Amino acid sequence: MSTAVRDALEASLARIDDPSSDGRVTFTKVYAERARAEADAADARAKAGVKLSPLDGWVISIKDLFDVAGEVTTAGSVILKSQPPAAADAPTVARLRQAGVVIVGKTNMSEFAFSGIGINPHFGTPGNAADKSRVPGGSSSGAGVSAAEGTVRMGLGSDTGGSIRIPAALNGCVGFKPTYGRIPLEGAFPLSYALDTIGPLAKTVADCAATDAVLAGEQPWTPTPAPLAGLRLAIPRGRLFGQIEPEVEQAFEAAASRLGKAGARITDISIEDLLQELADAMARAPFVAMEAAAIHAEWMEERARDFDPRVLARIRIGAKASAPDYIRLVNKRAELVARMRDRLADIDALILPTTPIRAPKISDLIASDDQFWTANGLMLRNTTVGNIFTFTGISIPCPKVKGLPVGFMMTALAGQDRRLLRMAAAVEQAFTA
Structure with a gap:
């Protein structure tokens, strides 16, 4: 009998246990024995000609905020260790199991998913897949590293302000954020009730699309690349291009030029007025901080010493x-979303750098609050727009980049997930040609 899945799993386990791979920081929990049983079952199905789904036999990881029956969900924090174990798998985890995946372990994350950097003072910080001295991006830090390094075929993450797309960009893999509400959020520890989404990080657009279909309870499909000729792509120049590293700018412009030469119609578009109104509306506190303050109200003060101080500082802003x-911001957001839909009615997708900077050094950001807050703001700036305006979005590695990876982000209106994945498949094809 073929042991292809078991062999892939053993290679994954060996990599996790290799001291040079940082695997025991990337993963907070490893399910070696259960994963071996799942792998053997997948190999047996393959021998019998049975395939539960396109994901059958994939070795995957799940972020440490998803419930697994019988264990405590810590969400990157020591505060939750005393909470009762989960009674059932999160629906997303259950759907993946039903699809035949092999879950090798849970991956590290920013505490309570509240940072775009990926530093965790409790469980350590996974080194970037391209350079272990640099940050992995957050909050789905371990998911991005495990997918980019090939330890797993797919890492399940969550995205509230960019937490899938940022680690995808910084580590050099693909990260897909679905439209809010398509994927069930139950059993995933919340950061923001209104902004949280769940999605995959993987090496290819096709693997992200296959995973997304399982997570959404939809029929399997393979995205046929949309024709690039005539595709209407718009670049929102302005504040989203401020403080950009020259290497990021060069990589993005070269990627956009490649798409233009392939026939895409690339234009500039201004959304500056809408972004300014959003900034004005959130001057008191960001949307996510307000909701996080409600979620963490029970232990925000009595367990203050047990928080990552930088996470607690952001939550306290929301508590003020x-x-x-909050009500004014909810209403303003609804108005801005409607106006943005009108603004983007004649384009297929916005394109821009996923992050304006590449991965900074871990040691620099641990040592300096100023450097941390500057980097965190820049990491989250471009991606958060998609969450606030209910976009679906994807980050794809820019082609032919020397050194640290650079992410190319495409984002489209709510509900256009499959259309975006087809466009992304075409872009990926153009980038790898």
Whole structure:
């Protein structure tokens, strides 16, 4: 009998246990024995000609905020260690199991998913897949590293302000954020009730699309690349291109030029007025901080010493906002979303760098609050727009980049997930040609 899945799993386990791979920091929990049983079952199915789904036999990881029956979900924090174990798998985890995947372990993350950097003072910080001295991006840090390094075929992550797309960009893999509400959020520890989404990080657009279909409970499909000729892509120049590293700018412009030569219609578009109104509306506190303050109210003060101080600082900003502040922001957001839909009615997708900077050094950001906050703001700036405006989005590695990876982000209106994945498949094809 073929042992292809078991062999892939053993290679994954060996990599996790290799001291040079940083695997025991990338993973917070490893399910070696259960994963071996799952792998053997997948090999047996393959011998019998049975395939549960296109994901059958994939070795995958799941972020440490997803419930697994019988164990405590820590969400990157020591505060939750005393909570009761989960009664059932999160629906997303259950759907993946039903699809025949082999879950090798849970991956590290920013505490409570509240950072775009990926540093965790409790469980350590996974080194970037391209350079272990650099940050992995957050909050799905271990998911990005495990997928980019090939330890797993897919890492399950969550994205509230960019937490799938940022680690995908920094580590050099593909990360897909679905439209809010397509994937069930139950059993995933929340950061923001209104902004959280769940999605995959993988090496290819096709693997992200296959995973997304399982997570959404939809029929399997393989995205046929949309024709690039005539595709309407718009670049939102302005503040989203401020403070950009020259290497990022060069990689993005070269990638956009490649698409233009392939027939895509690339234009500039201004959304500066909408972004300014959003900034004004969130001057009191960011949307995510307000909701996080409600989620963490029970232990925000009594367990203050057990928090990552930088995470607690952001939550406390949200706690200073009042109920009228929150209600006004909810209403303003709805108005801005409607106006953005009108603004983007004649384009297929926005394109821009996923992050304006590449991965900084871990040691620099641990040592300096100023450097940390600057980097965190820049990491989250471009991606957060997609969450606030309910876009679906994807980050693909820019082609032919020397040194640290650079992410190319495509984002489209809510509900256009499969259309975006077809466009992304075409872009990926153009980038690798």
